[in-house]
Amino acid sequence: MNGESITLKKLAEQFASLPGIGRKSAWRLAFHMLTLDKHQIENFTDVLLDAHKNIHKCSVCQNLTDLTTCEICLDKSRASDIICVVEEPRDVIILEKSNSFSGLYHVLHGLISPLDGIGPDNLTIKSLIHRVNTTKVKEVILATSPTIEGEATAMYISKLIKPMGVTVSRIAYGMPVGGELKYVDEITISKAIENRNRL
Numbered sequence: 001m002n003g004e005s006i007t008l009k010k011l012a013e014q015f016a017s018l019p020g021i022g023r024k025s026a027w028r029l030a031f032h033m034l035t036l037d038k039h040q041i042e043n044f045t046d047v048l049l050d051a052h053k054n055i056h057k058c059s060v061c062q063n064l065t066d067l068t069t070c071e072i073c074l075d076k077s078r079a080s081d082i083i084c085v086v087e088e089p090r091d092v093i094i095l096e097k098s099n100s101f102s103g104l105y106h107v108l109h110g111l112i113s114p115l116d117g118i119g120p121d122n123l124t125i126k127s128l129i130h131r132v133n134t135t136k137v138k139e140v141i142l143a144t145s146p147t148i149e150g151e152a153t154a155m156y157i158s159k160l161i162k163p164m165g166v167t168v169s170r171i172a173y174g175m176p177v178g179g180e181l182k183y184v185d186e187i188t189i190s191k192a193i194e195n196r197n198r199l
Helices: 006-016 023-035 038-054 091-097 123-136 148-164 186-194
Strands: 078-087 103-107 139-142 165-172
Touching: 006 023, 078 091, 078 123, 091 103, 103 123, 123 148, 139 148, 148 165
Parallel strands: 078 103, 078 139, 139 165
Antiparallel strands: none
16 A cells, blocks of 8 residues: 555556656656646547647658648648658758758658667668659758667668768758757767868
């Protein structure tokens, strides 16, 4: 006997199963849900079920959408000859918020990671190659993370695309604006020196 309700414990366990939610946060969310009225709970579950039912991969870029083809792919004002390849749908949101890219995207939905049993066939690489083959793409920007898996995935894709005569580039990594050298890790410093610019 520890005073925990079995039902409440199950609810907290469901929240704890979500990525980035620790035990304390899971319990805080569980208790918060109990403060909501019936209408709020029904609305929450309706939205969750609706998202699960209607959100799927875009037929072109593989980003998540509730349309057949996402709004970015349908936007005629964007540069259709440049594709930025990212790991996850959230990366598209981050890049869009930066207002620094006006081309199209391709979402891999992960990275090559043999230790986790993830190979090229588990990602959307085949559909990327098909896009490059069937459209007038001039450049593919690889915007995967600067991790071992991210670098391996970028190299793998680069080897497939370069023979097609398409420019393949990699986003630069390095010192954050406003950052101090003493707070930056060794990998970031290494990338900053590697990607240095002439003044």
